Amino acid sequence: SNRVQDRELDKFTFDLTYDNDLLEVDSISSQIGTSVTYTAPIVTNGVARLQVVLTGNNITIDSLLPLVTVRFKTYLTDTTLSTIELSAINLNDDNPDYKNCTLSATGNSTTFTQSSVCGDSSIRSFMKTGTLINIVSINPNPTKSDATITFDLAASGTLQVDVLDVLGNVVKQETLEARQGTTKHTITMSGAAEGVYYVRLRFAGETRTVKFIVE
Numbered sequence: 001s002n003r004v005q006d007r008e009l010d011k012f013t014f015d016l017t018y019d020n021d022l023l024e025v026d027s028i029s030s031q032i033g034t035s036v037t038y039t040a041p042i043v044t045n046g047v048a049r050l051q052v053v054l055t056g057n058n059i060t061i062d063s064l065l066p067l068v069t070v071r072f073k074t075y076l077t078d079t080t081l082s083t084i085e086l087s088a089i090n091l092n093d094d095n096p097d098y099k100n101c102t103l104s105a106t107g108n109s110t111t112f113t114q115s116s117v118c119g120d121s122s123i124r125s126f127m128k129t130g131t132l133i134n135i136v137s138i139n140p141n142p143t144k145s146d147a148t149i150t151f152d153l154a155a156s157g158t159l160q161v162d163v164l165d166v167l168g169n170v171v172k173q174e175t176l177e178a179r180q181g182t183t184k185h186t187i188t189m190s191g192a193a194e195g196v197y198y199v200r201l202r203f204a205g206e207t208r209t210v211k212f213i214v215e
């Protein structure tokens with residue numbers, strides 16, 4: 001038989017530790033005849049520790065099936081190593097006589113790697129901050145020739161800079177490889193007709209626009 005019943009095992013607990021910035025627990029399930037409970041994880045320095053409690057009545061274990069199955073969601077990230085670790089295993093509230101004489105259990109861990117796909121670092125930064133790009137200022141405004149736009153990026157990547165006239169026509173266009181953090185970029189407007197213009201910044205699917213005037 002592949003099924004083993006322990007008439008004294010009613011509770012099984014363990015800590016699940018994982019990289020909170022990259023992973024999210026989707027669901028935890030167990031074998032028939034047992035139930036799993038867990039609450040919000042305790043997060044310290046981006047590492048989440050989740051206590052999982054498995055309960056039953058004289059638990060029966062099918063050795064051909066996982067006792068507990070944990071499903072994770074993983075976000076698109078830059079090539080990164082993530083760790084999932086099982087630890088602090090306790091049987092029947094860590095009863096030493098039961099643990100030492102009846103059954104033993106040890107923790108183990110696994111790692112996986114992810115490839116860089118789909119604007120990876122931008123997506124991860126957006127998850128943390130809720131915004132990818134923010135225009136801080138454009139000076140001088142009004143200007144007679146050049147204007148410097150200052151903006152913040154949540155991640156490094158390719159930035160599209162468009163200058164539009166009041167009718168929405170693109171009169172100037174640039175592509176920049178910008179770094180995460182605050183960046184200043186000068187827009188040359190010498191020779192442009194006087195009037196109202198707009199600078200449009202496009203980054204990883206997000207758009208920000210600011211108005212300025214050429215005198």
